[in-house]
Each structure stands twice: as C-alpha cells, then as structure tokens.
Amino acid sequence: MASYVLIPGAGGSSWYWHLVTERLQRRGHHVVAAELPATDDSAGLLDYVDAVVDAAGERTGPIVVGQSLGGLVAPIVSGRLGAALLVMVAAMIPRPGESGGQWWEATGQPAAAAEFAVTEGRAPDAFDPVEVFLHDLPPDVLREALQRPVEQSDGPFRDPWPLSSWPAIPTRVVACRYDRLFPLPFMQRLSRQRLGIEPDVIDTGHLPALADPDSLTDILERYRRDVVD
Numbered sequence: 001m002a003s004y005v006l007i008p009g010a011g012g013s014s015w016y017w018h019l020v021t022e023r024l025q026r027r028g029h030h031v032v033a034a035e036l037p038a039t040d041d042s043a044g045l046l047d048y049v050d051a052v053v054d055a056a057g058e059r060t061g062p063i064v065v066g067q068s069l070g071g072l073v074a075p076i077v078s079g080r081l082g083a084a085l086l087v088m089v090a091a092m093i094p095r096p097g098e099s100g101g102q103w104w105e106a107t108g109q110p111a112a113a114a115e116f117a118v119t120e121g122r123a124p125d126a127f128d129p130v131e132v133f134l135h136d137l138p139p140d141v142l143r144e145a146l147q148r149p150v151e152q153s154d155g156p157f158r159d160p161w162p163l164s165s166w167p168a169i170p171t172r173v174v175a176c177r178y179d180r181l182f183p184l185p186f187m188q189r190l191s192r193q194r195l196g197i198e199p200d201v202i203d204t205g206h207l208p209a210l211a212d213p214d215s216l217t218d219i220l221e222r223y224r225r226d227v228v229d
Contacts, residue, residue, distance in 0.1 A: 002224050003030045003059045005077065007052055009068025009091075011150035012036025016067065019141075019213035020220070027221065032056050036073070039151045045100070045159040049076045056081055063224060066091050067209065068181075072100050072156060079167045084228045086167065087220060089174045090182055090206050093194045096164050100157035112186035120180075132180045136205040145210065166195065170227045173199035174219060179206045 004024055006017040014033035021031045034055040037043035052073060056062065064083040066074025071091025078086045092103055104110060114124035122131065134145055173195065175187035182190075184201065191199045200219060204211035 001028050001030060002228060003062040004032070004220070005052065005056045005062045005064045005081065005083075006031065006033040007064070007066045007070035007074050007077065008034070008036060009070050010038065010152040011148075012038030012048075012152070013148060013150075015148060016207070017209050020209045020217050023213055023217040024220070027217075030059065032059075032062075036070075037155075039153060041153045041155060043153065043155045045072060045156045046076075046162070048073045048156050049080065052077045053080050063087065063220070063228065065089060065220065068092065068206065069100070069152070069156065072161065075167050075169075076163060078169050079163070083167075083169050085223060086169045086171045087174065087223060088171065088191075089208060089216070090176050090179055090187065091173070093173075093190050094161040095194060096162075097160045099160050101154070103157075107186070107190055109182065109186060112183050113181060116180060116183035116186075122180075133206050135180065136178060136211045137207065138211070141210050171195060171197060172223050172227075173197050174208070174216070175199040175201050176205055176208055177201050177203045179204075181206045 008016040014035050017033040021033050024031045032055050034052040036048050036051055060082050061084045062081055063085045064074050064078045065087040067089045071088050072094055117124040134142055173191040175184055177184050191197045202208050202215055208216045
C-alpha cells in the first residue's frame with residue numbers, strides 16, 4: 001500500500017481530487033487530498049505548505065501530486081515529508097526566487113494561451129472560466145463543479161519561491177493535450193527547460209482529475225510501480 005498526498009490548484013478544494021481519491025483507495029492506497037487556505041488573503045505560500053503537511057499527518061515517504069497552482073507547493077511539501085515521488089500535473093514549475101506572480105510573464109504563459117485560443121477559434125483576449133477550465137468535463141461532473149465557485153487570493157503568488165534548487169526527489173510531469181490555460185507545447189517547453197523532463201501527455205483539458213480520472217489514476221499508478229515499488 002502506498003500513501004498519496006494530493007494538492008489541488010486554484011480554489012484549494014480537495015473536491016477536485018475526489019474521483020481520483022476514490023480510485024486510489026479502491027486499489028488499497030492511503031490518500032490525503034489537502035484543502036488549501038485559498039480564500040485567506042493573509043495566507044502566503046508557506047501557509048499553503050503547512051496546510052498540506054498538517055493534512056498529511058505522520059506518514060512519511062508519500063507520493064506527492066501537485067495540480068496547477070499546487071505546483072508551487074508540491075516541491076516544498078515533498079522535501080518536508082521526505083516524498084518518494086513528486087508528480088506535477090498541469091502544474092506551475094517555479095524557479096528559485098521567482099514568485100508565483102512573476103511566473104506568468106517569465107514563462108510566456110499569456111502569449112502561449114492566446115496563441116492556442118486563436119488556433120481553436122476562440123478570442124485570445126477573452127477569459128471565460130467555464131470555457132478555459134471546464135470545457136471537457138462530463139455533464140454530471142460539470143454540474144457539480146458549477147455549484148462550487150472558485151475563489152483564490154493572491155497570497156501564494158506574492159512570495160518568492162523559497163527553495164534554492166529543485167528537491168532531489170524523483171519527479172514526473174503530466175501535461176494535458178487540450179489544456180487551454182497551459183497549452184501542451186508550453187508545458188512541454190517549460191518541463192524540458194526547467195526540469196529536463198519530457199512530460200507524459202493525457203488527453204484532457206486543464207483538470208484531468210475531473211475530466212478523466214481513470215487515465216490519470218493509471219498514470220499515477222504507473223509512476224508508483226516504476227519509481228516506488
């Protein structure tokens with residue numbers, strides 16, 4: 001049995017992971033899906049880290065998985081928990097000293113997202129959260145997601161990323177073929193340049209744990225077998 005610590009993205013809701021959590025638990029694993037203090041304007045990046053570490057409890061050597069904004073948090077958590085494996089899913093990949101707020105322009109994300117919008121026939125200067133994040137969710141999941149409005153403070157984006165280097169922990173990256181926030185070519189470039197890792201690709205938009213939890217669970221379990229077992 002393995003232990004998974006799952007970190008959500010903007011909005012900080014553990015609900016994002018509920019379908020993957022169910023599938024991992026059915027395979028006999030211990031799973032913690034953390035809640036982040038997303039609505040607390042006073043909470044900075046290390047407060048997010050503390051929230052995850054507190055939720056993880058006494059277990060050591062887990063598989064830590066960070067989604068989107070959770071990519072700022074997951075590497076720090078991995079070091080604190082002595083993680084056996086770190087998985088970045090459609091995630092922000094920071095550099096030392098770079099704040100989350102600086103990350104967008106530093107990586108070229110706005111231009112990449114606008115270019116992808118044009119290729120799909122969408123307006124590059126419009127931002128509809130449903131169109132960007134929820135466009136490929138199954139109808140029943142979409143209905144529930146729409147009942148859970150996302151609120152996210154600027155707190156974790158203000159602080160410089162505090163690590164001096166990427167943690168010496170086996171790391172894997174998952175990119176999403178139809179991601180409208182972090183388009184696939186952008187994520188491939190980011191992962192190669194900053195981590196030297198070729199990402200695996202899943203055929204979803206930005207939220208694979210909701211759009212295709214079976215495929216994402218299979219990827220996580222393959223990583224576990226390859227790296228941890």
